[in-house]
Amino acid sequence: MRLAVKWRAPVCGRALARWSPRGGLLALICESLDRRDNYMVAAYSEQGIALWRQEFYSVVDAAFSPDGRRLGVLREGGELEILDAESGARQKTVDLSRFMWQHKLGTVFDAASVSWSSGGVIGGVSYDDKVLFVEAKPGGSGGSEEVFRALWAWRVETSASSGGTGVPLLRFSPADANLAAVGTRSGELIYVNLASKSIQRIPATVRFLEWSPDGRWLVVGGSETLRLYDSHGRIAGSAAVSADAAVWISEDALLVSGAAFTVYSLKGDSLRPVRHTVARAPRCDCAEGVAHMAYSRADKALAVVYRIERFGRLCVYSLDGTVAS
Numbered sequence: 001m002r003l004a005v006k007w008r009a010p011v012c013g014r015a016l017a018r019w020s021p022r023g024g025l026l027a028l029i030c031e032s033l034d035r036r037d038n039y040m041v042a043a044y045s046e047q048g049i050a051l052w053r054q055e056f057y058s059v060v061d062a063a064f065s066p067d068g069r070r071l072g073v074l075r076e077g078g079e080l081e082i083l084d085a086e087s088g089a090r091q092k093t094v095d096l097s098r099f100m101w102q103h104k105l106g107t108v109f110d111a112a113s114v115s116w117s118s119g120g121v122i123g124g125v126s127y128d129d130k131v132l133f134v135e136a137k138p139g140g141s142g143g144s145e146e147v148f149r150a151l152w153a154w155r156v157e158t159s160a161s162s163g164g165t166g167v168p169l170l171r172f173s174p175a176d177a178n179l180a181a182v183g184t185r186s187g188e189l190i191y192v193n194l195a196s197k198s199i200q201r202i203p204a205t206v207r208f209l210e211w212s213p214d215g216r217w218l219v220v221g222g223s224e225t226l227r228l229y230d231s232h233g234r235i236a237g238s239a240a241v242s243a244d245a246a247v248w249i250s251e252d253a254l255l256v257s258g259a260a261f262t263v264y265s266l267k268g269d270s271l272r273p274v275r276h277t278v279a280r281a282p283r284c285d286c287a288e289g290v291a292h293m294a295y296s297r298a299d300k301a302l303a304v305v306y307r308i309e310r311f312g313r314l315c316v317y318s319l320d321g322t323v324a325s
Contacts, residue, residue: 001263003302003317007048012040015305015312016061016292020085022068023298025051027085028314029062029073041073043088046299048316052088056081063116072116074124078109092146096124096132099150105130112168112185119177121151121194125170129156129184133194152197156184166206166222173231175215183209189220191233200233208243213297214251217266221246226256226264228271237270244290247302249319255302257290287313295319 013031020026024046032038032055039059043051058076064085065072073081078097083090097109110126117123123133132153136146166187173179178195183206191200205222212218217236218229224242229235241264246256252266253274264271287306294303302317 009314019296020068117172247295
């Protein structure tokens with residue numbers, strides 16, 4: 001397997017990247033170099049051609065709709081800006097904080113992460129471990145205007161003793177619109193079943209989490225360990241790995257970034273490193289590590305955001321070849 005640089009974006013502040021599920025479109029969210037908390041949201045073609053850009057204040061995350069036609073940009077105060085993915089035009093602003101009082105959770109949603117399920121439900125988690133799920137329904141006299149309503153919201157009360165070292169994250173399973181995995185700042189992994197409104201809590205320090213494309217497996221990185229869980233929250237295996245980020249490149253292969261790029265293959269119910277599968281990738285100049293990775297199966301392209309002191313830089317690679325056993 002070989003990683004070859006396709007294109008690079010200019011250096012910016014903190015950044016993350018999201019691929020459209022339809023392929024062919026990459027959203028880059030990056031902090032301005034000269035204005036703190038001012039963020040640029042830009043869309044690029046798979047070949048690196050800039051398509052549009054918008055500016056927002058205090059962006060923390062973004063997620064594409066399941067059909068790839070819209071992009072939800074989550075701001076720190078809980079505002080979700082919904083854009084047309086093709087043009088960047090702003091379509092709607094949804095204030096997620098207004099759903100808090102309905103569930104007796106105060107009036108603030110200090111947003112940290114957002115995800116959009118295949119069933120159209122939007123989920124978010126806050127820095128103080130509030131979890132929220134909302135759905136859009138047709139409204140208005142003509143039924144064309146969407147009305148957002150809260151499905152479920154609560155605050156995680158935990159006795160976990162991780163010292164608050166987790167990263168608040170929420171990701172829906174690609175195979176089950178009612179299943180989501182939540183990582184909390186206080187140190188838990190939570191499986192959420194929206195159909196039954198039930199949760200399963202697992203003590204774990206979460207730095208990143210990624211569902212496999214078929215939804216059978218969830219990989220969780222944290223405390224210098226990769227852990228593999230099945231869709232029922234049962235641990236299937238682990239590996240001692242100090243990893244910055246990881247992405248699934250197939251149903252049974254995981255690309256992990258640490259000191260180098262390494263492929264881990266799923267053999268039975270365990271993750272095992274596959275030796276000599278990734279040629280040494282040309283890293284961005286002066287990179288200190290990887291802040292974020294995203295993979296597009298449709299484009300066979302890997303987006304890597306490198307850390308360079310307090311800055312970030314996006315490099316996009318083509319991923320060629322197969323994973324050897």
